[in-house]
Amino acid sequence: IRKVLVIGAGQFGRALALGLVEGGADVSVLDPREDRIAVLSSRISQAIIGSGTDVRVLRGLDVETFDQVVNAIGEESLEASIVCTQLLRELGAKEVIARVVSDLHKRIVESLGATRTIHPEEHTAKTLARRIARPELRSELELAEGARLLELALPEKWIGKTLADVDLRKRYGVTVVAVRTGSEGGRRLVPSPSPEDPLVRGDELMVVGPKDGMDRVLKELG
Amino acid sequence: IRKVLVIGAGQFGRALALGLVEGGADVSVLDPREDRIAVLSSRISQAIIGSGTDVRVLRGLDVETFDQVVNAIGEESLEASIVCTQLLRELGAKEVIARVVSDLHKRIVESLGATRTIHPEEHTAKTLARRIARPELRSELELAEGARLLELALPEKWIGKTLADVDLRKRYGVTVVAVRTGSEGGRRLVPSPSPEDPLVRGDELMVVGPKDGMDRVLKELG
Incomplete structure (x- = not known):
């Protein structure tokens, strides 16, 4: 103890x-x-x-x-x-x-x-500032050694695409480690999601990768 | 804007x-x-x-x-x-x-x-309290709808085992979505890690799942 x-x-x-x-x-x-x-x-x-x-x-x-x-x-x-x-x-x-x-x-x-x-x-202000400035960013976690995890609401432009289409790994060196999907109440977390499943409105993506790759993902989302 | x-x-x-x-x-x-x-x-x-x-x-x-x-x-x-x-x-x-x-x-x-x-x-005190009370818990994130992500230092008792051996999914309904491994400087993040790779001292596990499953994982770690 x-x-x-x-x-x-x-x-x-x-x-x-x-x-x-x-x-x-x-x-x-x-x-x-x-x-x-x-x-x-x-x-x-x-x-x-x-x-x-x-x-x-x-x-x-x-x-x-x-x-x-x-x-x-x-x-x-x-x-x-x-x-x-x-x-x-x-x-x-x-x-x-x-x-x-x-x-x-x-x-x-x-x-x-x-x-x-x-x-x-300062700690809380930084968290709140990110949430206000980027509402699509549901949550965010600093990991060790410059890595970061983001939880992102599925952006409009990715609806209907697959993870293979979006191809964050090749473009930014980041990986979607889980997707939360389904309707209110029946939502479930899909770890290691298939690259071929289509993304649907309301999905949330959990994305892990180096900080600079993450910044570029956020930049793409505008 | x-x-x-x-x-x-x-x-x-x-x-x-x-x-x-x-x-x-x-x-x-x-x-x-x-x-x-x-x-x-x-x-x-x-x-x-x-x-x-x-x-x-x-x-x-x-x-x-x-x-x-x-x-x-x-x-x-x-x-x-x-x-x-x-x-x-x-x-x-x-x-x-x-x-x-x-x-x-x-x-x-x-x-x-x-x-x-x-x-x-209160927000910061809660974060700090968890970090002090559970040093193996590197970081933690509340996700939507009762889910949670933990970043855990590999516990002593899991060294040399594989993710299949530890089998957190069957026992607690939680999933290891990524492992950070390697020596200082050469550390890398392995997303969707293979269930058969042995875990080594110094690894960190990123685990996602429902809150109650996570609490049971932490309890097992003492």
């Missing part, structure tokens, strides 16, 4: 702590506000009232015994976030994941030794 | 506006703070200094002419976010996407007619 300490129980810290509990982790949360700690106390293994910038509090928690420490302070104070990151490193925390609120904040905590940073507003 | 109005140029609104510009949308941004508007003005089509809670300002913008209006006020004031949502609906905005900061906030703006809501802290 992974042992995780979350410092800061604002919106992000609280949602994170509950998500971790759901995922089976052993979760401790530290926050100076009693009301924030009270709502979590019955659902996590350790709910501690105290400040993440107080070295005595952090020392008492044995931060080095946690697999991960998430510094979720970002929302309230840049200074507090920075101080907490520095103290966690000094006290030997193994992995420090810091919530950041700007690029400058990110560079500072990375310089101090945060192993990973996360910027919720 | 999609015409989008973003109200509020805080972290979320700013990242959203820039993401939309990158995606090819025609973007206008409204914020009462001149410094926030100034940094955006050269990159968007309309940068307006003014309040999203001022009915005269909103009327002057012709909100009904935008394909989407994103109310990104959430960070500063619940009241302002609520007032802005109500005014947007009264002025005939077609689609109102509201950034929310809590479940209660979400229910309020939905009652007022927001067509979509987005909660950045």
